[in-house]
Amino acid sequence: MTAIDYARDDQGIVTLTMDMPGQAVNTMTQAFRDAYREAVERIEQEREKIIGVILTSNKPTFFAGGDLKGLLAANDAAALFARAEATKATMRRLEKLGKPVVAAINGAALGGGFELGLACHARFAINDGGLQLGLPETTLGLIPGAGGIVRLVCMLGLEAAMPLVLDGVVLGAERALELKLLNGLARDEDELLAEARSWILDNPDASQPWDRKGFRIPGSTPDAAAPLAWLRTAPTLLMKKHRLRYPALEAAMSAAVEGAAVDFDTASRIESRYLAKVAVGGVAKNMIRTLFFQMNEIKARKSRPEGIPDASFARIGVLGAGLMGRGIAQVAAQRGISVVLKDVSREQAEKAKSQIQSGLERQVEKGRLSADRISAALALIKPTGSPSDLAGSELIIEAVFEDRDLKRSVTQEAEPYLAHGGIFASNTSTLPITGLAQASASPANYVGLHFFSPVDRMPLVEIIKGATTSAETLARAYDFVRQINKTPIVVNDSRGFFTSRVFGTFTREAGAMLAEGVDPAAIENAAIWAGMPAGPLAVMDETSLALAWSVRLQTIADLQAAGKSAPAHPHWAVVDRMVNGLKRPGRAGGRGFYEYPAGGKKRIWPGLREHFPPSSAQIPLEELSDRFLFIQAIEAVRCLEEKIIESSRDANIGAVLGIGYPRWTGGPLQYIDMIGPKPFALRASELATKYGDRFHPPRMLVQMADGDGRFCA
Template structure:
């Protein structure tokens, strides 16, 4: 069966129905390209055709490029890849320039290549549906729109208006598309959609794209227009400041947009194809497609969820502790229609926690993103209380109290009696071993860890921690709840610090070690940013608070001593101790840490850090390598030790949980793409210079020897 069904009606209007075989959505795969070539041959052989309509037989209009195919593109096949793209665009361009009306009847979402196909039509009619999304999100996968999207968006919207949609991959709905002039009409049913398309063709027997009309000027002006030229003079510097040079896609998009705006349409499309080939055959896009497409889809499909256990939904969730974490968990749960009991030691504290949801919801209402009725409905889902008996009937209780073993044991024993039969109890801890916390429970099989990240309403990841006695049924329920509230779950086994907190600590500690070695603090922070980390280690340490880090280190040392083990102090510990006890600087919360926080002004590094600064010849690249390798190697140890249960969870967790650079595809993929033998050799050099934390795990050495990726 062809991916494009060709039908001509009595009015000689050709209806091209997109219906990729063996797929739930239409994509620009080999089947589509072949079908498009055959379609164009038919059109060229038929002079009687009066118009063309693109429609879809799928639930959505068109999903975009075939990522399974794109990830296979290699530098040594760049010429063939480029020609394939050019041939595809030539076929679409023939349809666009034949001189007869071409309409896109958009029955649903059109993203990436699907939106590019729609842009190649003269008239676009969309089905009225609030769930429908349009846009060009390729940049989020390290690519650019290679099917004419850059060229046509710039010609229709102008450079300034097109830039955010192209370089940030912003998606938009039907109403926004109408306001931009990208959607010309709407319909309330499939029949009306087709009827309107036919009517428009009959009313416009000769039609061309506006930018193909002689004398057409790009909205806002060409790159040489003074106002645009002024914007373009600073735009590259602003972009580089944002990407730190780690992400080639936004830079390629900007270059393709500006260059293509200065030439004729066909040359512009070729320029776009060249940049697309450069990105598609590069390593960064492969890293990002592997993790953000294949990896996330595997998690969504339940890759780490126990099999053969029925899907489950939480009906009533109890949350112990209405601080920042508890309040955030209450908000995301209530927003998904779950009844929430938010308990604290006093009703005032519980109400304060509920007020956090009120604040977030009020902001959405003021922005027009939520109606007042929906806000009130969500707030009604949250019951603030100081009475433990209100937890009666909860099928999930999550404790989110301070990181103290005794306190957590106390609230566990107080609350779990109110769980429904087969209800589960979860601890939101970031460091304390779950198996130890579970000892306070009367049913350890139903006890699990749910590590949320702050702020909960914005952070996508939830780390699910299995205790030694956690049952498969409890793990499945926890996985289902995390997906129920719209978060991304990864599954790890029990260990001190689990995966994310443990590895995240190595990043911060490396920054503190560099400071102790005498490196200027501004150089440390900049090296971390240039590696692709979202924030520098000193700034992050201030956010976490130095006192909390000291407390965790002390508690860890005590626990290890009780087990007959030792956690030796490091230069990083000495820096923390001096900052707190010698200089009285405890972090952002008190307005004084590694940074000063002047009221109403931008934070700045504390001048007193010169206490550590001395002559140091370390290069920026050496610091970047230390930041990336110390995290990647420890992530691999987590996999080797069985803390991580899959490579995919390690990659996703490192990016969404600890901010490991997205361009790498994750901490383990960083080693794969670096080259395993090369990575092992680099680790050996770093170990010889800086110590055992850079020792290559056996898993890396074996993979390098076998020349097989860690997967």
Template sequence: MDDQGIVTLTMDMPGQAVNTMTQAFRDAYREAVERIEQERQNIVGVVLTSNKPTFFGGGDLKGLLAAEDAAALFARAEATKATMRRLEKLGKPVVAAINGAALGGGFELGLACHARFAINDGSVQLGLPETGLGLIPGAGGIVRLVRMLGLEAAMSLVLDGVVFSPERALELKLLNGVARDKDELLAQARRWILDNPEASQPWDRNGFRIPGSTPNAAAPLAWLRTAPMLLMKKHRSRYPALEAAMSAAIEGAAVDFDTACRIESRYLANVAIGGVAKNVIRTFFFQMNDIKARKSRPEGVPDASFERIGVLGAGLMGRGIAQVAAQRGISVVLKDVSREQAEKAKSQIESGLQKQVEKGRLSADRMSAALALIKPTENPSDLTGSELIIEAVFEDRDLKRSVTQEAEPYLARGGIFASNTSTLPITGLAQASANPASYIGLHFFSPVDRMPLVEIIKGAMTSAETLARAYDFVRQINKTPIVVNDSRGFFTSRVFGTFTREAGAMLAEGVDPAAIENAAIWAGMPVGPLAVMDETSLTLAWTVRRQTVADLQAEGKPAPAHPHWAVVDRMVNALKRPGRAGGGGFYEYPAGGKKRIWPGLRDHFPPSSTQIPLEDAYFGDGERRFQAIVSSCFAR
């Protein structure tokens, strides 16, 4: 407490790089609030700030990952909110001096204060991103945000997990001001306390009404009627956190503040112990942090950066790789069998970038700079000096051997060679290399400019240095690297193959193609498996299959049989429908119209008279429960 009677509560949890909502924090926070209550008569106001570079990092995700008891989690959330509420209702002004990032629980701590000021720095991020981890804000964030902004505006921030800058927060009136540095920040907080001695939260005052509400509805009726359905249409009830967040908001808007907080706690406890949240937390927090920490990168190898690369093959994948590399400032030699084809690929890259410019996603200058870095050619000698060469030709072992041996001599000293193969084992492909230790797999995904993942495949002879340099390249082009061992199909293609093979088998067994596509969509996939096979090319799938059969025969092993392959064989070879790029496959693509399932598909693969019940395929308890919640809210 200073000589003006202003208490500064500083969060600085020992042994942690950031403050998080651990039990140790909750205990310390409760004890501090109890002391403030005891000394209330001598206190003019309270400033909440941090001694870490960040303000507060959010929930204790390790603790949430281990949580199995919903009742215990509910009680814990309620206890935390009770402490926040005691400070909020102290009868003295409480101000958050946000000196760094305040996300999730950290931002909720700020919302529980009567005013908020933040350092206006590019590194400072604010918001409630919990839905991105399969959770919902559970420390009053939904309840307070709804009462500050209104139901409709608050939901757009919560459901999308929006993270924003201090300037944007100021525009949203979620901050009272911004400061240049911590000294100015604390000065602003203290000044606000002295200027607002009778501060209280709006929702604790008589006559308060949620912004945008009417006596009969908590939000515009048009939004109340459509928002839940639009949410279901987008996520198909396969992402429980989104339904929970909207339900907590809508139900909470119909009751008093403290009841709304209990509703929020119940929804948090429900989603946090579920498998979806735990899987998302593991993948998108802990495993992504491992990637950012470079745990899969061999230690002791100096960091590498690339200025010049070569790409062999100017098809869909090759031009995609060339584009993303050029957009990151890397010079690219794009080689194909003819200059005409290479030039055409560059022209296609330009068309794609121009669309981004027209939509305001890319500046014309940046487009021009990227295109200037791409050199189309048919001459292998133009690859001279490339620090990395990536072959992205068809899945044919002989072709890959040929282009490898043609291009490899032009690598720069110490350069590495990579294959963009999606299935063929890297150890086998590396036999074509004069230096197998410098050969590796870099499996990109289509469309390359939009898909963040790249598989790095380590062959039996791949050196640690090559693996480290490949990892550095993937990070340089702003992609997410996952390192996998060498195996036919690696990791993602085996997962993807299971999805598509099951669809082919279902089609062969007489399941209606529309039922296959819709079942997959309602299961949560962005598009159906037949559409995916069209996009990725049935011809490519059949080429991979033939190469796999040949490889296994050479090894004296039988190729695994599956009814899916008879479907692909018939589509490609008998019906001449190789996929979208070839004019059509399972779907037809009318010029200027929407794609639709090819009418002839049911003639060649007749649906059985007995079909899987659509209700079993599409709907489960989750959708019925959500629909009941929304109906009950309308009934109020």
């Protein structure tokens, strides 16, 4: 079998049908590159008998992109550059054949697949509503390396092309047609091929615009490749947004700008050089391993118990119509699930539904949703104050305040209304599920579902197995999370589970820094420089210092009841002083580490430096950033060591998607592997000497370092 089927009809139209043997999708492997080159050589030999070429696929998708396994193993930049240049040379031979070449795109064409299409003179696609086109390479730490940057710039202009490349935008069929990246849409495969044939017959002398005399990039002038205002500001804005942590973004912009100043083939070589440079780097390998391979393992349900039939949910109940309850109700309804939203009164629940409606209407105003879709979702939400309205729910999720007695009360009130075989879940972020399950009449049917705020935008759900949670309950909870289009990770029970435990080290380290005399602005800047989405002081304000103190008191009480003591940490003295001494409970209370002036931008409270005076000798920014990244990675190892989390896959994805651990690291365990367990352990010991025992490398890390092992295969 060959990767490309070659067929010439009586009219002289050659159809190249991509169909990689033994693969579910077509990818840019060496076998494909060889087959593609051989097909082009045959076309050249039969040139006088050919009037045009159609490139299509026999897979459900057109082409999935690059060979990421090969790129993950690639460490020779020169060899990678040569390989990219060889592939591009084949594409150029077909592009400059002097015969019309058309891509008949029957399914998703991403990365290298979309680049194959861009190298054709025209592109037609089936408009099935789910078509995806684009260059998402930067989301995996790479750049388009088969001419995608160069051709998009030639087609759209530098300024218009850059967002598609830098942000890895995936386009639907209609949007691609608007941008003139497609020449037309078809209803089915027969119409698709008919349109391709028609275009060939109508355009016998087809050529690419950039191969015609006098071609100029759209938006360019004799003096500049793009508006000068954009050329001056775009690099600065990119650096400000990504803090130089993502080499692929800088490389993509450099390849585009430099390429726009030279001829097409020189621009193509520039692109290849930048691809080779970033592809062999640590950041690309981190992101590929975690955000592609480990994410695909989760999509393949590696953490779901085996042998249990799949479940789907038609009706659920949500207890508590606050921020989290509203979010859970909204995302479930938007996936077609009927939701009973219960609060202490129907009036409170109705108010919550109105807030959901307002939020959805804002999405309509921004063009992200259609009005009919929000109407359909809202029709599925029933607000109530009566527990009997929960009758028949296949799943009930409590999302009330983090108070054990309150959770016990609402569980016992609502649980009798579950449908036969239904399951009950708590949205707690810290309280152990095993303890909460004691309030249930069926502890085997009790599970934790930890959503993240804002629920409609955060992609992760942490599923917590209590000591009594059955495998069937866990599997059904997993199926529900997938049904609402969220990414599940599975963790075992403990206080704080995985994500809250790891994230807690981030905020506590900020408190320790403040107590040490680190300037508050330096704390915030160091976290953002490391790649965290927000500064820890701002995060603590948003999540409520008062709530953190309440959880701390509950933890102390629980541990005392068990004959244990809560671990000390300099952070808690800071929180105690803020909440109880200075009466600054966080943003909800109007004042915390930050001030929130009406109608103005929030700013660090000037009094913070008075009550926590900065020392004269400040710690370098890089060392502060190290402390944030290392302390979270060390806690992730502890969770793995204690079997709170059972796979590096769930640890990395959970940290990146749930708590914003920087994507460039690939997650905390992949970050350790990038540095190397041995040098990481040595650096952790240095930090422990300077800042405290919390940085001491755990036993598992020491063993990994001594054995030259890795956390991620």
